[in-house]
Amino acid sequence: MSGRISSYSGFMQMDPLIQNMTGKLNQLVNEVASGQVANPAGAMGTSAALLYQLHFQSDQQTELQTSVGLVANKLDTVQSAMSNMASTAQTITNAALSTQSNGIGTITASAASGLAAQAQAALQQVIGDLNTSYAGSALFNGNSTASPMQAADAAGGPIDTMNAVLSAAVSASGNQPLSASNVDSMLSAGGAIYNLFNNANGTSGPNYNGVFYTGSTATQNTSVLIGANQTLQYNTQANQQPFVNLLQGLSMLSLAASSQLDSSGQAELVTQGMQVLSNAQTELTVKQGTVGTVQSQMQSAITLQQSAASATQQQIATYEQANMAADSTDISSLQTQIQAAYELTAQISQLSLTHYMPTP
8 A cells, every 4th residue: 555645636626726827817918918908898797888888989989080080171172172263263363454454445465365365274274173072072062973063175065155155146246246335235134144154044045054063053061960969061062153253254254365356345354354253252262261160160079079089998998908017916926826836736746644654
């Protein structure tokens, strides 16, 4: 019979303890490495629903910030496009003023030709600005994705239509070049140019909607959700008055060198075109201010959203973020305990009957 006492029962008692401590140690090491608590919801028990709710809230806040941020970028692009239009209008206004250096009511042929070329190029540029899109949205066409403006040189488009309007007026005047009074009549209520840009020709003749603007004629305000039950609205459709007047002024000046005008008609068209363009610049400034107000409100909403999102993340972190200092202390303690447990197990395995017998 062996003199060694069985250590099996001692080992069986120590093994679960060692495994438990080792598992806890591995968990703490992983938490320190990742900075995150392992299975925080499990540790919270019945309060786990709160953590799930916080994550849901955080996801909603992120989605809202992304949505509002996208619209903010769109409006920045809108403002940039309108600034380009305003700059273009000012350039053409200056060019028109320079053609009248010999006095109001007179204009040289070369000056008229140069102005007409500049105005036509500006017309094409502004139409391009009004066709600006961002992230798949046509910024000057309500809620549509389609470009709202017809190209200036398209068949039956702006340039062709303006020339046709003059031709019709010449025919009506007995094929005589148009004088200043003819031009004034065309610009008065019921006149050909007035009707074109006020959509007053019905289905019988050309209108701004159709010749210049091919987008939706219904008012389409863009609504932006900025918070719970809070929305902002804005509208920059290209059939609004600032853009209509801008294109009318440029279209009129693009005809400055037309042979269908006599000298007085030519000078009057330039003078009146400058006035329309000046009105458009004023209206465009007001429109930029209106959009700017929306941008300011959106920026305030973005700031509030960021604060709310930060607060939510801080709440989540209290449940999910590892306590690095406490975990490091626990790791050291567990390592010591595990080492002690292994040493005790080793000692138990070496026990024999002689350890319990009295010394002779």
